[in-house]
Amino acid sequence: DLKHGNDIVIDNLAALGQANSSSLCFYDGSNTAECLQHTKASAVICNKSAAKNYSGNAQLIIHTNPKYAFAKVLQYFYPRKQAVARQHPSAVVSNNANIHPTAEIAAHVVIGDNVTIAEHAIIEAGCVLNNNISIGAYTHLYPRVVVYPGTKIANRCIIHSGAVLGSDGFGLARYEAGWEKLNHIGGLIIEDDVEVGAGTCIDRGMLANTHIEAGVKLDNLIQI
Secondary structure, eight states: OEESOOOOOOOEEOOGGGOOTTEEEEOOSSSOHHHHHHOOOSEEEEOHHHHHTOOSSSEEEEOSSHHHHHHHHHHHHSOOOOOOOEEOTTOEEOTTOEEOTTOEEOTTOEEOTTOEEOTTOEEOTTOEEOSSOEEOTTOEEOTTOEEOTTEEEOTTOEEOTTOEEEEOOOOEEEETTEEEEOOOOOOEEEOTTOEEOTTOEEEOOSSSOEEEOTTOEEOTTOBO
């Protein structure tokens, strides 16, 4: 739904406070109402409640979920990187790895034995994938991600730089002479559409698997 209905030209997406006369913004109530009233944007996506109290000059686009609508606009104008089918000559890849021909393997990647990488996956520079790992279709590993043996990452996941997946947990047994490490024989399973923030560490289970279910979104610098 539209309020005002004037013809406008939009050439950028911006926050309410930084908008200019050709910006598209969104308002979902997380900012003060004054931010909406005083924005210089030419168009704002907002809900009906916000629109009722608006007295400015911006074209209003009414949506029940303004932030979601703005996310779809961002995806349209700034789409995710798509895999370029290639394998950089500096990558070190085991002869036992199974890499789909549409996947992208960047410079200085190390891929171990029995690693499977599905179609259109992106493995960026400096990533290390140890043995017995699977990477799903359209999954994107940003630079310097380290994946320990036995980890399974499903489809359309985003793993940001510096994440460490499948490392040992802090499992120790106290005895008279000190500490005895408990070997971690569990794995790590990450389901579809998970996003893992930069510098986040997800440990493998000691006996059972650590399991990150579909759709989970993790911020930066988290330990699991």
